[in-house]
Every structure is written in structure tokens, then in C-alpha cells.
Amino acid sequence: MDNMIKADFHVHTNFSNDCSVRAEEQIESAINLGLKFICITDHCDMHLYSDKKYVLDIGVYINKINSLKEKYKDRINILCGIEIGLQPSLKEAISDNINGYNFDFIIGSSHAVNNIDIGYNPDKYFNGKSEKEAYREYFESILENVKTFDNYNIYGHLDYVVRYGPNKNKYFKFSDYKDVFEEILKIIIQNGKGIEINTAGLRKNLGYPHPHREILKMYKDLGGKIITIGSDAHLSEHVGYRFQDILKLLRELSFKSYTVFERQVPKFINL
Numbered sequence: 001m002d003n004m005i006k007a008d009f010h011v012h013t014n015f016s017n018d019c020s021v022r023a024e025e026q027i028e029s030a031i032n033l034g035l036k037f038i039c040i041t042d043h044c045d046m047h048l049y050s051d052k053k054y055v056l057d058i059g060v061y062i063n064k065i066n067s068l069k070e071k072y073k074d075r076i077n078i079l080c081g082i083e084i085g086l087q088p089s090l091k092e093a094i095s096d097n098i099n100g101y102n103f104d105f106i107i108g109s110s111h112a113v114n115n116i117d118i119g120y121n122p123d124k125y126f127n128g129k130s131e132k133e134a135y136r137e138y139f140e141s142i143l144e145n146v147k148t149f150d151n152y153n154i155y156g157h158l159d160y161v162v163r164y165g166p167n168k169n170k171y172f173k174f175s176d177y178k179d180v181f182e183e184i185l186k187i188i189i190q191n192g193k194g195i196e197i198n199t200a201g202l203r204k205n206l207g208y209p210h211p212h213r214e215i216l217k218m219y220k221d222l223g224g225k226i227i228t229i230g231s232d233a234h235l236s237e238h239v240g241y242r243f244q245d246i247l248k249l250l251r252e253l254s255f256k257s258y259t260v261f262e263r264q265v266p267k268f269i270n271l
């Protein structure tokens with residue numbers, strides 16, 4: 001039993017196109033907070049393949065993170081992860097890109113549906129659909145992804161789409177999508193995968209972290225145990241963002257542990 005979450009398993013650095021913070025700064029933030037683990041998870045979004053900035057140069061990236069592992073080994077455990085934007089049409093391209101590399105941790109995320117990037121192009125994604133239809137389409141695309149992909153460890157920010165809706169989460173009701181989430185979470189659990197709690201939801205003013213509490217509750221009730229905690233930091237002050245709130249949330253939901261990964265093997269840290 002510990003009184004803080006000691007592992008941030010979703011952190012970006014300047015290897016991501018949307019982040020300009022050096023890995024050393026993120027790591028030193030984590031050390032200053034007293035974290036024991038930091039997993040760097042830079043973006044690789046193949047759907048924006050024509051824009052080279054979005055595709056991670058994996059060889060260079062892994063060498064860099066491995067050198068930092070060594071440099072900081074007496075102060076913090078550094079893990080080398082990646083956040084991959086999943087879409088069924090990218091199955092082969094993603095495999096070709098990441099096969100042969102030894103990541104500690106892989107986040108599978110949905111940033112785009114049918115090649116439309118939701119964060120960068122919300123107008124295009126939401127155009128011509130009701131908000132509810134657009135949200136359902138996003139969640140159904142996650143369902144397709146969890147049926148299609150096996151090479152990930154946890155699914156990132158399951159309800160990311162609500163950040164970008166015309167009314168964000170104002171009218172979001174879990175019950176409207178309960179059927180889809182039940183299928184998604186059952187497959188995730190059956191396949192030995194997990195989910196994350198991502199505190200960017202708090203930073204983006206949803207009033208809660210991703211995903212919604214009802215989704216976490218359903219995951220727990222279905223027997224889900226693998227759950228990582230991540231800040232999704234793109235700035236150094238975001239590392240470990242509001243992890244105290246997450247400790248409380250996990251205890252309220254009766255989770256007994258949270259998860260860290262090394263060489264893609266889960267380890268459970270008791271709460």
C-alpha cells in the first residue's frame with residue numbers, strides 16, 4: 001500500500017510532432033515528483049504518412065531512450081514505449097513498421113477514423129453527423145481495432161472523441177454507447193490487453209480523466225485488471241498530472257492495483 005501513484009505510462013517528448021520538450025526534461029520532472037517509473041510513449045500515426053513528421057524514426061528513438069535508461073538508472077526506471085494510431089486499414093503498415101523492435105510498452109490509440117484525424121480536423125470529422133452518431137462511429141471504430149490488432153498492450157484514452165465534439169461531454173451519456181463498450185472491453189480482457197486512465201481529460205476540462213468513470217466501472221465489473229496511469233504529458237509540468245485524484249478514483253472503484261510494463265510484461269503495483 002502506498003499513498004501515491006509512482007508510474008507515468010503515457011509521456012511525450014520532442015520525438016512527437018506535437019511536443020517540443022526534450023526527454024531529459026520529462027524524466028527530470030518525474031524524478032522531482034518522486035516517481036519510480038516513467039514510460040516515454042511517442043506518437044506514431046501512419047495515417048498521416050505523407051507528412052514525415054508524424055512517423056517516428058523508431059531506430060533513432062529507441063537508441064535515445066535506451067541511452068537515457070542507462071544515464072538515469074540510479075534515479076528512475078525509464079521504459080521505452082510507443083503510442084500507435086490504430087486503424088484497420090493500417091494493419092500491415094503498422095506491423096511492418098514496428099516488428100523487430102523491442103518496446104517495453106505499446107499504447108494503441110484511436111486518433112483518426114477513416115483517415116480523418118479527429119484532433120486536427122474535428123470540423124471534417126463531425127460534419128454531417130449528429131454528435132451522438134459521430135461518437136458512436138468513433139467507439140465502433142475502436143471495436144473494429146480491438147478485433148483487428150493484437151500488437152498493443154493497452155488501449156489509450158477510450159473516449160478521446162468527446163474532447164472534440166461540438167458540445168464535448170455536456171450531453172455524453174454512457175448508456176447511449178453501453179453496448180459498444182461492453183463488446184470492446186470484453187475483447188480487450190479476453191485478449192489479455194488493458195486500458196489506461198489518462199489525465200489529459202482533466203487538463204482538457206472534461207471534469208474527469210479518460211475514460212469516463214462508468215467505462216472504468218464496467219471494465220472492473222467485467223474482470224479487467226490491467227490498467228496503466230498516464231498523464232499524456234506534452235509539457236514537463238504535466239508529468240504525473242493529478243495522479244492523487246486517480247489514486248482516489250481507483251480505490252473508489254475497488255481496483256486493487258495498477259499496472260506497469262517492462263518488455264511488454266505486465267506487473268501489478270498494489271494500491
Ligand SMILES: [Zn+2]
Binds near residue numbers: 083109156157
Ligand atoms: Zn493519444
Ligand SMILES: [Zn+2]
Binds near residue numbers: 010
Ligand atoms: Zn498521447
